Amino acid sequence: MMDASVIKVSVVIPTKNGGSRFKSVLSAVLKQQTEWPFEVIVIDSGSSDETLAIARANPTVRIIEVEPADFQHGRTRNVAIQSAKGEYIAMITQDAQPVANTWLRTLVAEIEADEQIAGVFGKHVAYDDASLFTREELVQHFAGFEMQPMAQMTDPERYRRDAGYQQFLYFFSDNNALIRRSVWKHYPYPEVDFSEDQAWARIVIEAGFKKAYSHDATVYHSHNYGLWERFQRSFDESMALEDLFHYDHPKGFIVLLRSWVGLTLRDFKLIRQHLPNDGWKLILPAIRMPIDNFMRVSGSWLGVRGGFNCPALIAFCSRDKKLKRVKR
Secondary structure, eight states: OOOGGOOEEEEEESSSOOOOHHHHHHHHHHOOOOOOOOOEEEEESSSOOHHHHHHHSSSTEEEEEEOGOOOOHHHHHHHHHHHHHOOOEEEEOOOOSSSTHHHHHHHHHHHTOOOOOEEEEEEOOOOOOOOOHHHHHHHHHHHHTTOOOEEOOOOOOHHHHHHHHHHHHHOOOTEEEEHHHHHHHSSOOOOSOOOHHHHHHHHHHHHHHHEEEEEEEEEEEEOOOOHHEEEEHHHHHHHHHHHHHHHOOOOOOOHHHHHHHHHHHHHHHHHHHHHHHHHGGGGHHHHHHHHHHHHHHHHHHHTTTGGGOOHHHHHHOHHHHHHHOOOO
C-alpha cells in the first residue's frame, strides 16, 4: 500500500464502456517508470462491458462510480480530483494510450520547469488503424504548438479583439494532460457538458498562469468515426465552443460550402502525394472522404448556429446527450 503522503501524481481516467482499448491504456499507465509513487483513479459512469472488471483486476487502481445521469465532463473530473492525493493530476481518457513508459515523468518535468505553468498538454499521434487523413491532421495540428510550446496572455488588447489568439491560448486537451492540484483548488473545472478542458484553460490564462505543450509526452489517440457519428461529434464540439466562447466567425451557408471545398481539396492533394506508394488502397478512402468532410462541416455549421435553438433537433444531432440518456 502506497503512503498517500508521498504520492506525487494522481492519474485520472474517466471511463464508460472502454472495451479492449481501455485495457491497453490502463496497462500502459501502470507501466510508467518514475522515481516517485503515483496512483491511478478510474471514475466510471455506468459501464456495461468489461471496463470495471479490467480496472478491478488491478488492485492498486482506485475506482469511483457515478450514475450515468450524473455524468458531466467538468463535474465528473472534479469529483475524481477531489479524492486524489497527488500534487499533480494527470488527465487521460480511456482511449488515449501512452506511447512510452516515460510519458508521466515527461509531463512532470515540463510542469516543474516553471511554477507559473498551470497545466501541460501532450502530443497525440494516430493509432495504426487510423485513416491517412486523420494521421496527417494530427501531425499538422500539434506541429503548430511546437513553434510556441509555452503560452501566456502577454497582449491584453490583442486578446480582446483577436479570436485566433484566444483560440491558441484556450486550446488544452485533457485527453493527455497534467495540471497542478494547487491551481485546481482555486480554479476547478467548470461544470460544463463539453470542452471542459478549453473552458478551464481560459480561466487559468485569464488568471495570469501559463500553459505548456509537451512534444515528448505522447499518446496514441484517434477515432474511426462513422459518417453520422462524425456529424454528431462536430455538432457537439462546435455548439459547446460557441456557447462558451462566442467566437465572432461568419456563420452563413456559404461558409459551410467553402469549408467543405477547402477540406476536400486539401485531402485530394494528400491522396496525390501518397498515390505512388499506396495506389489502389486509396480508392475507397478517396470516395468516402468528401462525404466525411461534408458531415464534419455541416455538423459544425449547425452546432455554431445552436441547432437553431430547437430542443428536438439538438437531441437528434447530439451524440453527447444521447450517451447520457438513461433507460427508465
